[in-house]
Amino acid sequence: xxxxxxxxxxxxxxxxxxxxxxxxxxxxxxxxxxxxxxxxxxxxxxxxxxxxxxxxxxxxxxxxxxxxxxxxxxxxxxxxxxxxxxxxxxxxxxxxxxxxxxxxxxxxxxxxxxxxxxxxxxxxxxxxxxxxxxxxxxxxxxxxxxxxxxxxxxxxxxxxxxxxxxxxxxxxxxxxxxxxxxxxxxxxxxxxxxxxxxxxxxxxxxxxxxxxxxxxxxxxxxxxxxxxxxxxxxxxxxxxxxxxxxxxxxxxxxxxxxxxxxxxxxxxxxxxxxxxxxxxxxxxxxxxxxxxxxxxxxxxxxxxxxxxxxxxxxxxxxxxxxxxxxxxxxxxxxxxxxxxxxxxxxxxxxxxxxxxxxxxxxxxxxxxxxxxxxxxxxxxxxxxxxxxxxxxxxxxxxxxxxxxxxxxxxxxxxxxxxxxxxxxxxxxxxxxxxxxxxxxxxxxxxxxxxxxxxxxxxxxxxxxxxxxxxxxxxxxxxxxxxxxxxxxxxxxxxxxxxxxxxxxxxxxxxxxxxxxxxxxxxx
RNA sequence: GGCCCGCUAGCUCAAUUUGGCAGAGCAGCUGACUCUUAAUCAGCGGGUUCCAGGUUCGAGUCCUGGGCGGGUCACCA
Numbered sequence: 001x002x003x004x005x006x007x008x009x010x011x012x013x014x015x016x017x018x019x020x021x022x023x024x025x026x027x028x029x030x031x032x033x034x035x036x037x038x039x040x041x042x043x044x045x046x047x048x049x050x051x052x053x054x055x056x057x058x059x060x061x062x063x064x065x066x067x068x069x070x071x072x073x074x075x076x077x078x079x080x081x082x083x084x085x086x087x088x089x090x091x092x093x094x095x096x097x098x099x100x101x102x103x104x105x106x107x108x109x110x111x112x113x114x115x116x117x118x119x120x121x122x123x124x125x126x127x128x129x130x131x132x133x134x135x136x137x138x139x140x141x142x143x144x145x146x147x148x149x150x151x152x153x154x155x156x157x158x159x160x161x162x163x164x165x166x167x168x169x170x171x172x173x174x175x176x177x178x179x180x181x182x183x184x185x186x187x188x189x190x191x192x193x194x195x196x197x198x199x200x201x202x203x204x205x206x207x208x209x210x211x212x213x214x215x216x217x218x219x220x221x222x223x224x225x226x227x228x229x230x231x232x233x234x235x236x237x238x239x240x241x242x243x244x245x246x247x248x249x250x251x252x253x254x255x256x257x258x259x260x261x262x263x264x265x266x267x268x269x270x271x272x273x274x275x276x277x278x279x280x281x282x283x284x285x286x287x288x289x290x291x292x293x294x295x296x297x298x299x300x301x302x303x304x305x306x307x308x309x310x311x312x313x314x315x316x317x318x319x320x321x322x323x324x325x326x327x328x329x330x331x332x333x334x335x336x337x338x339x340x341x342x343x344x345x346x347x348x349x350x351x352x353x354x355x356x357x358x359x360x361x362x363x364x365x366x367x368x369x370x371x372x373x374x375x376x377x378x379x380x381x382x383x384x385x386x387x388x389x390x391x392x393x394x395x396x397x398x399x400x401x402x403x404x405x406x407x408x409x410x411x412x413x414x415x416x417x418x419x420x421x422x423x424x425x426x427x428x429x430x431x432x433x434x435x436x437x438x439x440x441x442x443x444x445x446x447x448x449x450x451x452x453x454x455x456x457x458x459x460x461x462x463x464x465x466x467x468x469x470x471x472x473x474x475x476x477x478x479x480x481x482x483x484x485x486x487x488x489x490x491x492x493x494x495x496x497x498x499x500x501x502x503x504x505x506x507x508x509x510x511x512x513x514x515x516x517x518x519x520x521x522x523x
Numbered sequence: 524g525g526c527c528c529g530c531u532a533g534c535u536c537a538a539u540u541u542g543g544c545a546g547a548g549c550a551g552c553u554g555a556c557u558c559u560u561a562a563u564c565a566g567c568g569g570g571u572u573c574c575a576g577g578u579u580c581g582a583g584u585c586c587u588g589g590g591c592g593g594g595u596c597a598c599c600a
Contacts (some may be wrong), residue, residue: 038551038569039533053558093560100557117557134550147558162582170583171549173561178534180592380598390600432600471599490584519592520532 010429039168046131047164053128057164062139064088069109075144075152086141087112088093088162090191091134093172101129102153105138113153114140120157134172135165155303157396160388183517199513202321203501209317210294210497213273217309219296224259226252226276230473233257233417236279239289252278254296257417257492258479261446262491265299265482272296286438287413289518292497297446301491304431306443307406310433311338311491314404314440314500321504329436329503332402340404342435345393348407352396357389357411358426384467386414396465401434416456417492418444443493450483 024418050057063086066074071085089105091114101117106113118126132138142157170176182189182196189196229248231238233255243250245396256273263271274294285290290475298305318325318336325337350356353375361367365385372379372388377395379388389411410430412420418428433441447453457475464472501513511517 042551093562095559096556097559097562099557100559102559102562104560113560115558147560149558149560151558151560153558168533168550173549174535176534177536178530178592234600272539279600281597282597283595284599287599394600442600494600 006220008240030077032298040075040166043133043164043166043168047166050128050131050161050164055128055161057161059160059162062088062162063141063160065107066137068105068107069110071112071144071154072110072152077145081143082143084143085154086139087114088137088139090165091132091138092169094132094134096129099126101126103132103138105304114138114142114150114156114159115147115153119156121159132161133165133168135167135169137162137165165172165336166324171376175347180519182310183511184517186515193392196512199505199507200515202505205321206317206501206504207292207497209320210313210495212271212296213313213316214272214294214296217270219272219298220268221275222263222268222271222273223275224253224256224273226278228473230476232479234279234483235473236470237281239278239280250511253492254279256293257494259347260295260297260489261487261492262479262482264299265485265487269299269488270296283518286499288498288510288514291510291514294495294497295383295493297490297492298409298494299488299490302489303431303443303445303491307340307342307431308338308489309402310406310441310443310495311336311340313495314402314433316426317500318504327503327506329402329506330508332436334403334436334503335403338404342406342408342431345397345411346409347408347429348359348397349389349392352400353392355392358424362399382467384463386411386463387467387471389414390471390519398434398439399437402437403432404435406431406433412456415444416460417447417451419447438499438503439496440499440503441493441495443491444466446487446490446492447486448483448489450480450487453483454480 023402047057050132068087068089071087074083074085085106087105089107091103092106092111094101094103096240101116103114103116105114105509116126116129138158139162140154140156140160142155145155151498170188175192176182176188182193186196190200211507216219224369227241227243227250229250229291231251231254233253234257237256238251238254241250241252242248254277256275256277260271260273271295272294274292276290276292278290279287280289295304298307298309315325315336315338318327324332326335328334346357353372355368355371357363357368357376357432362371363385365383365388368385368388369379369383372392375392375396377391383391393407403408408431409421409427410432412418412419412426412428415428415430418430421427421429428447429445430438431441431443447456454475457473457480460472461475464474498510498513502508505513
C-alpha cells in the first residue's frame, strides 16, 4: 500500500516475506459456524500487520475517479493515451508471479484487472500485497494499458486498502451452491452468482416500471397502515401483534384494499400502493408469508378497463426487462402480447370438470361436494361451497392457464367486495389473471352499495363462525361507514409483484425473487 | 402434517454399491516465478463425516430417534 504510510523496516534482502507470522492468534481451532477458522485467523494477522505498518485497513476517504466500466471505456476510446485512472473495488482474484502480480477488482459496474510490479511500487509497498486477501476492497491508481493477452489493465502506481475482509468469499469457481446459505446470506449469493444479481436488478426494474406506468396514467401513490386493528379486505389468516402503550392487539395487514377505497371516498380518483402484505399461512414455492403487491383503484372504471390496464402494464414491463414480448417459463414459451384470452370461470369449470356451478344441483355445499368427488377430487368433509369452488379452480383450471388468461365472473359467495353482474346476480364482475399456471392478478368492479356491502361481509362473518377457518373476509365497520358516505364506481386491482418477477425472470420458486425469504429459525 | 432426497475440510464435491487407515480441486500457510486471468510449480497444515443412541471385532457407510435444508402432496390466494 502506498499513500501516506510505508515506513516499515526495510525488508531483509532475499525473502519477500513480510512480518513474522508467529504473531498470529493462538492456534486453537474454533468454528463459529461462519468460518471463524484458519482463514479468519490469517486475515486478522494480516490486519494486524497492516496496522503495525501504519496503514488504516478501514480508511475514511477514497479516491475513485472512474468505475471499472468507465476505465475500460476510456481505454477502448483511446488505447494510446495511457490515461490515468483511479478505480476501487473488491478483489475477486489475485495472481502473483514473483515481482509481478495481477488482481481482478470488481465494483458495481463490472470488473477490471490491475497489475502491480515491484519495480514500480518499490519493495516495501510490494511486500504489503502479501497482506491482501480475496474479498478485500482496494483502491488503485495508475495508467491504463493492455497486457500481451489484450486485457485492459491498470498499472498500479499507488494502491490503498479500503476495507479488509475478515471472512473469505465463496469459492471463486463453483460459487455458492448451498440453497439455504444462499438465502440466509444473500450477500454471498449476490457476490458469487451473477444470475442472482440479474434477478434482483430485474426486480428493481419491474417495481420502478410499474410505478412509472401508474403515475403516467394519473394514479397517485399512497402509503396506508401496515399495523391495523382488523385484518380485512381479503380471505387470509393475519399475523397478530401487540401495541404496548395502547394495550391493544393489532394485526399486520393482509391487503391494502379497504384503506385505498377510503381514498376514493375522499376524492382521489386514481390511487395505487406498492407494498408488503402479510398472510399467516404455509410457505412453498409460490408463497412467502410477506409479499409485495400493487393495488390500484380507479374511479369511474370497471373491471373491463382494469383488464386492459393489466395486459398493457404487464407487456410493457416485460419489454423493459426482457426486450421482447415472450418469456420462457417452466419450459414453455409464453407470449404476453395483448389482448390476453378471456375465459368465463363458469365455462372453464364446466369444460374441465363437467360441473355446472349454476345448475341447481351444484348450488348446495353437499350437492357440489358430490359433484366434485365425481370429478375425481377429494374435498374435505366439511368444506364450504366457496372452498370447493376454489379447489376446482386450483386443481383443474389454474394449471391449464399457461398463456396469459383472464378468468372472469366469479360466484358471489367467494367475492364479497365485488359488484354482481347485470345478467346474473349469482356472479360478480371479477377477474383473475393467470400466467404460467400461476395467479398474478385479481380485480373487481368494486361494490359501492354500502347496504349490500355490509350484508355480504356479515355473510362472510357468519361463514367464518360456521366453518371456523380464516377463509372468509371480515366486516370492517370503519370501511362500511366510509362507503356510506358515497364511494364512486370503480375498478380495483391487486397485482402480485413477486410472482410477476418470477414469470419475467423464469424462476419457479418465489424464494429466488425475494431477497431474504422467510426460513425456519436457525438452531 | 405425510412421503422422498440431502447434510463429509472454510467452499465445491469423492469415498456409501459390497462396513475395513476419509480423499481431490479451490481457499489457507511456506517457497519459486515480470504478462497472468480457475496462473503455474514444489512443499505443509487442515475432519466431532449434522446430533444422540444402537448393531458390529470394526460404522461416513447399516438400524432407531432427533435437527436443519430441498422437493412433493395436503393446507393455503
